[in-house]
Amino acid sequence: MPDADRPQELPARLLTDPQMIDACRARDFARVFRLVKTRAGIYPSMIARRCDLTPSRVGEVITGSRRLQHMDVIERIADGLRIPGHMLGLARRSWETPPTLAIAEQELPPAALPEQETPASLPSPGVDSILAMAANTPLSRATLEAFQSSIEDYWRRDDQHGGEALRPAIVGQLRFVVALLKEHRPSSLQNGLYRIAAELARLTGWTYFDARQYSQARVYFTEALQLAKEIDDRQFMANVLACMSLQATYQDKPADSLALVTAAQDQARSTPSTTPRVLSMLSMREAFAHATLGSRGATYRAISEAHDHFEQTQTSDPDPSWVTYFDEPKLIADTGIAHGRLGEAATAEPLIMEALRREARTNMRGRAFHSFWLARMQLDQGKIDQACHTATQALEPASAVASERVTGHLREFYGQLAPHRNEPEALAFEARLRELLAPVSGSLRP
Template sequence: MPDADRPQELPARLLTDPEMINACRARDFARVFRLVKTRAGIYPSMIARRCELTPSRVGEVMAGRRQLLHMDVIERIADGLRIPGDMLGLARRPWETPQALVVTERETPQQPEPEKQTPGSLPGPDVDSILTLATRTSLSAATLEAFRSSIEDYWRRDDQHGGEALRPAIVGQLRYVVGLLKESRPPSIQNGLYGIAAELARLTGWTYFDARQYNQARSYFTEALQLAKEIDDRQFMANVLACMSLQATYQDKPADSLALVTAAQDQARSALGTTPRVLSMLSMREAFAHATLGNQTSTHRAIAEAHRQFEQIQATDPDPAWVTYFDEPKLIVDTGIAHGRLGEAATAEPLIADALRREDRTNQRGRAFHAFWLARTQLDQGKLDQACSTATQALESASAVASERVSGHLREFYDQLAPYGQEPVALAFEARLRAVLPPVSGSLHP
């Protein structure tokens, strides 16, 4: 694009100002727009034109009468105002350069001193570079272990409360670790950093997937794949592809789901030392894909392979940390869900019920998700009272965790109650659903 048509970049001093950083982190666009106006001289009419908004809408936002929440609008704001993606909790935008900010030369065109007179190689004025400069020290194995411990804590809190509130911290740590990768370090440390960055990117993608923001999830999953590929970690690449396969089932793309999990299995089998637990988990994801396609024979075969691999697990297996969640209750509940997806409710119900009794009670999202599936299999068998009772239990767990994926499932269950709409248990469930979960347009019957 010609320079005359290229959107004006914001001054570096504004993008590194704590007030602007906090406003972007909170997605407080009233503050963002006011700061852009007062600090960069970009007036509301220009903001509207660059962000593809109406001037009246921009005015309402600045006056505090309207909020901007949709991801496509947030992306237009990032692109129109040239706000780096990670400041708004987005993936790196296509226009961002590796330096992220290159406006310093334009701000001081009269400066005659060339950069080569500056001692050393100073970073640019972006936040990542400042953090990298502040931590330009040798890293040890203990530092890597500290990163891994924080990731374990993120996953635990994600299970208990959902990832929405965690995401800014996870993205910040991801960008921090990616900044550390720019320096030369011993191979063992460098490879460890790549692995940590890959897991942080996968975790970020997972939080977007759980929020049903699929485009953002795919961007971070792709970044995780690229980072893992740098160190040829094929088991982890298989793990990311399995996440993408699961997402494809939610997007009603079962053929894509099967292609992705097949690629995941190819990666795992080509890696040295892939453990039976990893192969079992991947076979179960294959079963999900076949079940979504309605392939009964293939689903049963994949389930059998998942159980065969699980039986080969030894206590001494060098399982990656990211697969240890796949324990016996998880195998059983996923087996039940695969049968449920096929419509084999009578087979699915006792499996899911047994796993739910044995499941860790701190995993609120998992319990809500699995209770939904139990309720669905009960409803498929005409057990209305049991189904509504189970779904109400799922609501209690769902109320403790911010997961649009789980909330969406429970609204789907309500839609499945339509034939029983005047039954007392269905009306009671509807009342509880409205009390616990905010209504979404079109998801609840009037």
């Protein structure tokens, strides 16, 4: 199924809401559809399409003039809206097991050995039983470390390929951890679970943000904030608010962006454990907000603070894992982008170029993202041949990662190139664009 047609998950907060649970238990689809509309932004026409129903039938259900009772229709609703089977009194749906847990069955050899009787004390070897055994396994520090390792792997793969394909597994793990939080255990383990859940919620929000699905991103970012607040992890709350600030910048809401990053800095400064690297990252997000507002002096001050904080970083600092991406090349690149947002292309160009020279080549999205920024800065200065060469080099990493944000920067460069379309360099770039990103180039056709 194409990514655009794949049903997206309902927010975890909705699936755990007592109103939703009660409506599903009663199979009151009028209430279910209304909750899905108001809490997840999935409107009746979308419900109809995803559940293979007619729009008029969905409307009749919502108004209470029709009830849905046929099992095949209820199953279509569960699958189309991604409502776990147990909530509607159904068997576990095939999509509920995260891809990372799915195991392909092996065919039996032609001459199979006689079947041995399964001891009565053992559960059946179904996925439900296996997961039940896993859930009943005592939680330990090693379990938390395993969760953390998986999160770090998700981030690495997100940089290389984008988060769209990872999202079902991330959401599945988030729901599993949130369910574990309902049990009583020592505070050290419980706090560790809250941190894991908060990181998974932020990561889910990030995948939606990178896909430019902003309303869904905000739902998960808000959930991450709530989880971090439960254990008063103010550094992580600052991190989530910084993500929301960056999203507001992309939505062209600079005042919201500045308010969110200011709140992030307040949270970070209220705890002595906040490291200079975290403060540096937050100052750079502040610079983005000021630059989008066109406040030149405030942007310069925030950039200077970011560099001052970064100079205080030590290899022995207890930096949280989520901020380690903010290294010196990233600081340099973001400094260039802040100047670029102010329209200072000549200042931005050498900074972004230096960051690309030093940036890890495995970070496909980062390289594509920064390369398109560099190309735009070069084009702003009339360097058409250099800009087209830079953008052409960016196409390979851009085609390797599923990221609507990167595609958006490609579209912006392509639009900026319009007055120069007949130049030989521009024609060569467009030919390469059509070769590697045919669907994108089609959508960019003037």
